[in-house]
Amino acid sequence: MIDTRYAIRLDGVTKCFGDHAAVSELNFDVPRGAICGLIGPNGSGKTTCIRMIMGILNPDEGSVSLLGATPDDVRRKRVGYLPEERGVYRKMTCTEFLTFLAEIRGISRTEGWRRSNDWLERLGLGAWANTRIEALSKGMQQKVQFIGTVVHEPELLILDEPFSGLDPLNQDVLEEIIKDFHSKGTTILLSTHLMDQAERLCERVCLISSARKVLDADLKELKAKERTGVVAVSFEGSDQWLQGPEIDYIRESNGELHLILKEGADHQSILKRGLEYGVKIFRFDLVGPRLHEIFVRHAGTESVGDAGLPKNATMELQ
Amino acid sequence: MPVNVWVVIRREYLQRVRSKWFVISTLGAPLLILLFVVAPAYFLVRGGQAEQKLAIVDGSNVLYERIAPYLVGEGFEVEEERWYADVVTSLRKEATEGEIWGFIVLDELTLDTGEAIVYVTTRPSPIRQLTLQSAITRAVMEYQLERQGVDAEALLSGGELSLELLSEERTSTEEPQFWVAYLGAFFLYMVILFYADSVMRATLEEKTSRIVEVIISSMEPWHLMLGKILGVGAVGLTQLLIWIVSGFLIIAGGMPLLVSQSPELMQVESVFSTLPGLGMMTLFVCLFIFGFFMYSGLHAAVGAMCNTDQEAQQVRLPMVMLLVIPIAMVSVVIVQPMTAMSTWFSLFPLFSPFLIWARVASGGIPAWQIGLSFLLMLFTVLVIAWIAGRIYKAGILMAGKRPTLPELWRWVKEA
Numbered sequence: 201m202i203d204t205r206y207a208i209r210l211d212g213v214t215k216c217f218g219d220h221a222a223v224s225e226l227n228f229d230v231p232r233g234a235i236c237g238l239i240g241p242n243g244s245g246k247t248t249c250i251r252m253i254m255g256i257l258n259p260d261e262g263s264v265s266l267l268g269a270t271p272d273d274v275r276r277k278r279v280g281y282l283p284e285e286r287g288v289y290r291k292m293t294c295t296e297f298l299t300f301l302a303e304i305r306g307i308s309r310t311e312g313w314r315r316s317n318d319w320l321e322r323l324g325l326g327a328w329a330n331t332r333i334e335a336l337s338k339g340m341q342q343k344v345q346f347i348g349t350v351v352h353e354p355e356l357l358i359l360d361e362p363f364s365g366l367d368p369l370n371q372d373v374l375e376e377i378i379k380d381f382h383s384k385g386t387t388i389l390l391s392t393h394l395m396d397q398a399e400r401l402c403e404r405v406c407l408i409s410s411a412r413k414v415l416d417a418d419l420k421e422l423k424a425k426e427r428t429g430v431v432a433v434s435f436e437g438s439d440q441w442l443q444g445p446e447i448d449y450i451r452e453s454n455g456e457l458h459l460i461l462k463e464g465a466d467h468q469s470i471l472k473r474g475l476e477y478g479v480k481i482f483r484f485d486l487v488g489p490r491l492h493e494i495f496v497r498h499a500g501t502e503s504v505g506d507a508g509l510p511k512n513a514t515m516e517l518q
Numbered sequence: 519m520p521v522n523v524w525v526v527i528r529r530e531y532l533q534r535v536r537s538k539w540f541v542i543s544t545l546g547a548p549l550l551i552l553l554f555v556v557a558p559a560y561f562l563v564r565g566g567q568a569e570q571k572l573a574i575v576d577g578s579n580v581l582y583e584r585i586a587p588y589l590v591g592e593g594f595e596v597e598e599e600r601w602y603a604d605v606v607t608s609l610r611k612e613a614t615e616g617e618i619w620g621f622i623v624l625d626e627l628t629l630d631t632g633e634a635i636v637y638v639t640t641r642p643s644p645i646r647q648l649t650l651q652s653a654i655t656r657a658v659m660e661y662q663l664e665r666q667g668v669d670a671e672a673l674l675s676g677g678e679l680s681l682e683l684l685s686e687e688r689t690s691t692e693e694p695q696f697w698v699a700y701l702g703a704f705f706l707y708m709v710i711l712f713y714a715d716s717v718m719r720a721t722l723e724e725k726t727s728r729i730v731e732v733i734i735s736s737m738e739p740w741h742l743m744l745g746k747i748l749g750v751g752a753v754g755l756t757q758l759l760i761w762i763v764s765g766f767l768i769i770a771g772g773m774p775l776l777v778s779q780s781p782e783l784m785q786v787e788s789v790f791s792t793l794p795g796l797g798m799m800t801l802f803v804c805l806f807i808f809g810f811f812m813y814s815g816l817h818a819a820v821g822a823m824c825n826t827d828q829e830a831q832q833v834r835l836p837m838v839m840l841l842v843i844p845i846a847m848v849s850v851v852i853v854q855p856m857t858a859m860s861t862w863f864s865l866f867p868l869f870s871p872f873l874i875w876a877r878v879a880s881g882g883i884p885a886w887q888i889g890l891s892f893l894l895m896l897f898t899v900l901v902i903a904w905i906a907g908r909i910y911k912a913g914i915l916m917a918g919k920r921p922t923l924p925e926l927w928r929w930v931k932e933a
Contacts, residue, residue, distance in 0.1 A: 251915075254735045255735075256731065256915065257915075273736075273737065273738065276736055277736055281732065281736075283728070283732060283735070285728040285731065286728055286729075286731070286732060287727035287728035287729035287730075287732070288729060289529075289533075289727075290727065291533060291537075292529075292533065300525065300529050301732070301736075303521075304522050304525050304526070304733065304737055305736050345732075348732065349732075
């Protein structure tokens with residue numbers, strides 16, 4: 201039965217490489233039109249998961265449904281897939297390469313040619329259309345790779361670490377394009393280990409750690425549910441009022457002080473104490489927790505190292 | 519065939535055909551042949567043609583009329599000079615003044631021994647020397663034989679030998695056919711391996727540059743492999759056809775032109791006349807196609823299971839070593855094409871492209887064996903395609919360690 205509500209459904213999917221389980225009993229849906237983040241540290245199984253969605257790998261157990269059924273050739277052509285490890289044909293010109301990618305997804309040659317040039321213009325590469333890709337800078341090549349992902353106007357975009365290797369300026373450009381596709385109704389699944397990025401872009405998140413799903417929810421609901429924990433403050437005067445039983449620890453973030461409260465603690469009592477101490481309080485703001493904190497809370501600190509790497513970082517088996 | 523495969527074929531074909539390398543090697547090879555084979559012969563003769571005007575002092579009174587037509591036929595301009603006391607001195611003067619290139623003095627001794635003196639201003643080319651010498655000895659022999667009432671012309675043109683074969687045909691290494699068979703087999707070996715190697719490199723490059731994941735997310739890996747093999751094969755075929763056609767043009771058009779200019783090249787032409795005809799060329803192309811399919815399938819699989827060029831060369835090595843066998847056997851097979859060993863080795867599909875050629879070119883194979891070898895090759899192509907397709911699918915996304923043999927077997931079983 202074709203379920204039209206979901207662009208992607210994973211049902212009890214497991215994939216092992218030898219003795220190592222890359223993905224374990226994963227259930228996970230992406231509703232049509234949603235922009236969803238697949239989040240987890242490097243080596244947590246994101247790429248394996250995406251490859252199974254694309255039908256490049258077959259799951260050992262469970263089932264994958266892409267655009268309503270098994271990921272066959274016809275469906276895969278309706279998907280724009282940007283792998284984490286992406287390459288180009290270096291000897292081809294930009295337009296030739298992009299037209300080729302459009303053609304293997306069933307777009308006619310002339311139409312592919314036209315769209316390629318439109319996109320190159322749009323991303324400021326118009327002057328390079330007939331240049332061999334090997335002559336382009338790395339940033340330009342990445343733009344070409346991205347155009348290759350969308351040139352056939354897919355109804356579902358699957359982007360594996362789309363921001364890796366991009367400079368901040370191009371990250372913004374890419375973010376805008378992704379938002380643009382989203383506003384036009386394209387379903388988007390993007391994997392990233394950068395929590396901030398996911399937080400800015402995604403409506404839904406699926407957190408994966410060590411091959412298992414940790415959390416899968418609407419980001420707004422999630423934040424509302426986990427809201428109680430963090431208070432952002434700015435004040436003038438002694439900081440003695442910040443020593444109390446309600447506060448677990450204090451963290452400075454972007455010049456702001458964040459009070460991380462213990463579970464069930466009442467923030468009102470802190471405010472009251474501040475007033476008693478005669479401190480000038482400019483801001484006392486109950487903020488939603490950052491995705492990072494939610495992730496740490498659910499996956500446990502042991503799974504996240506300093507740079508988002510698992511402590512026993514091993515290369516993902518492919 | 520799926521549209522995708524055509525798209526891959528076209529990309530592969532156009533990218534390669536438009537490359538500098540292709541243009542240079544395709545045009546370069548015939549030009550090189552022209553340069554190394556035809557040009558030296560041509561210039562040798564042309565160099566001689568400047569040495570034209572020759573006076574002949576005939577002291578024997580019988581040789582001039584026999585020598586003159588022959589030398590004229592070879593491009594000399596000849597004039598007879600009567601014998602008188604100071605003839606040598608005055609002709610010497612004419613020659614140094616540049617009026618004639620040189621002169622020949624024939625006398626009674628020439629009639630007995632063929633000895634003669636040629637006075638020249640510049641050293642003649644070896645071919646020119648030989649022409650002069652043979653003109654004189656031929657004239658002397660003609661004269662002497664005719665005196666004894668013998669058919670001198672028939673004898674001197676080399677007589678005639680009728681050949682009656684009593685046993686199976688054997689080609690000796692002296693014959694031009696031997697070289698057609700030998701060089702043809704070797705050439706097949708080179709082009710087949712070269713293009714199969716191209717498939718391996720292209721596969722490896724797609725794998726290491728990581729473009730392959732994008733491609734196979736839109737098409738079956740098996741289709742990508744097929745497109746790649748057919749595209750590269752089409753490039754090889756294009757090159758072969760250009761070579762064959764240009765070779766025919768050179769021989770069919772160029773040689774008669776050259777020979778009409780300088781009859782000395784007749785000898786070179788007679789070598790060309792032993793070259794294979796259209797039927798043999800068709801066989802050559804078919805053997806290339808089948809050989810290429812077999813070896814490119816194997817090479818594609820090797821490319822897919824390796825990560826670096828060195829690694830791939832290592833894995834490929836046993837395959838290349840195996841090919842030493844047919845190449846080492848080519849000369850034996852040519853000389854003894856009908857023995858059991860020649861038959862069995864040439865029917866082994868992986869060796870057939872080289873050894874069947876050798877046997878056909880040396881004329882030692884029944885037609886049914888040619889047919890059988892093609893059937894066996896077709897079967898092998900299909901088996902290799904099936905196995906290679908599976909290895910390709912499993913290997914193309916693998917990174918890290920190269921698979922062991924048991925792992926390879928698992929890939930083939932599970933894919």
